[in-house]
Each structure stands twice: as C-alpha cells, then as structure tokens.
Amino acid sequence: xxxxxLEHNRKFVESGQYRQFETSKYPDKKIAIVTCMDxxxxxxxxxxxxxxxxxxxxxxxxxxxxxxxxxxxxxSILVAVYELGVKEIMIIGHTECGVQGMSASHMLKLMRExxxxxxxxxxxxxCGLDLDRWLRGFDDTELAVxxxxxxxxxxxxxxxxxxxxxxxxxxxxxxxxxxxxxxQ
Numbered sequence: 001x002x003x004x005x006l007e008h009n010r011k012f013v014e015s016g017q018y019r020q021f022e023t024s025k026y027p028d029k030k031i032a033i034v035t036c037m038d039x040x041x042x043x044x045x046x047x048x049x050x051x052x053x054x055x056x057x058x059x060x061x062x063x064x065x066x067x068x069x070x071x072x073x074x075x076s077i078l079v080a081v082y083e084l085g086v087k088e089i090m091i092i093g094h095t096e097c098g099v100q101g102m103s104a105s106h107m108l109k110l111m112r113e114x115x116x117x118x119x120x121x122x123x124x125x126x127c128g129l130d131l132d133r134w135l136r137g138f139d140d141t142e143l144a145v146x147x148x149x150x151x152x153x154x155x156x157x158x159x160x161x162x163x164x165x166x167x168x169x170x171x172x173x174x175x176x177x178x179x180x181x182x183x184q
Contacts, residue, residue: 023054025084032057032080034073034148035092036064036099040171045092048174057086063099063137064092065148069155078157088163089152093145094171100144102137142168142179149181 012018029051035041037060046052059076066073080086108121108131124131138144149166152158166179 021053027055027057027080027084027086029055030085030087031055031090032059032077032086032088033090033092034059034061034064034066034077034152035090035169036060036094036097037062038094038097038171041094041169044171044174045169048169048176057084063097063102063144064094065099065138065144066151067134069151074152074155074157077152081158081162086162089165091145091148091152091164091166092169092176093141093167094169095141096171097141099137100141101139102135104132104135107135145179146181149179 033045033056035045035058045058046056057076057080059073059080061073068074077086077089080089111121112118121131145166145168149164153164158164166181168177168179169175170177
C-alpha cells in the first residue's frame, strides 16, 4: 500500500495538483479546532462548517479530548494561539466515537495479543505512566467535551481573551450542536 501512496504522490507533485492547497501557515479565520481523528470527519467537518483550505487549524487525536493538561494537544493549542494568531478554539466531539466506552484493560489485552510483553507494560507503569487512566476512553461524549473546554479555558498558559466553546457534530449528517458551557 505504501508503494501505491508514494507513486500517487509523485504524480500529484509532477502534475502540480498541490497548487490548489497553497496557503500560509496562519489560519485566515483565526480558529483552532480540537476534534477526533475519526475518518468520517476528515472532509465532513470542514464541509459542514464551511471552512476551506487555509481557514483554520485542526488539531486531531483519539476522542478529540485532552487527557493531561500538558499533553501534545495543549502544546498544539499554545502554538496556535501564540505563534499562529488563533483567537477562538472549538472543541468538537462527535457521535458514535470509537473512544467512547474504550477500556484500558481491553487495550492492554490487545497489546499482549500483538506481542507486547508484560515486562514492557510493567516498565511503563514503573516509569510513572498510569496506563489505566491513559488508555481509557470516556463514557459520555458531551461530558468529555465539557471537561476539555473547562481544561482549556482554565489552563494557566492559555490567555483569558481566547474564546473556547464546545460542540458535538453528528458524524453522519454534519449537524453541529453547540453545548451551553457556562464560563467560570
């Protein structure tokens, strides 16, 4: 499969198809979106919200949530705000998320089945990583979005003039539902 991708890429560059995607690194609409890496959202989310190439920064991870106040998603938000001029942040969860209901014990079982031995798992724990917390999903998408909005709004490194709001997008229709999250 990778050879096919590389061949497609060669043709893409040679034919100049990249020109349609040329833009600057600065988002024209000064918005960053934190959302899930779900494949259904790749084209649906920008289309449903009316964004084109260059309008926004999209920060994706499993579940579209923040699991630690100093994880790579927060780092990306800080880069977007301080280096790229973002003024608003949208936290967008979605229906039928694969992380909803995800179990750390099941994930560890799958790792063992794929050849990760208990010694490596124990090493992670010994290094201070709480695998049960790190690998767990969430039970309620709306609650997970609310918690992430709260974390970003109250993060000590995020300026108070940044607008942060939460939403749920329907992963089939693209309908966006704003969450009423009182600012604290």
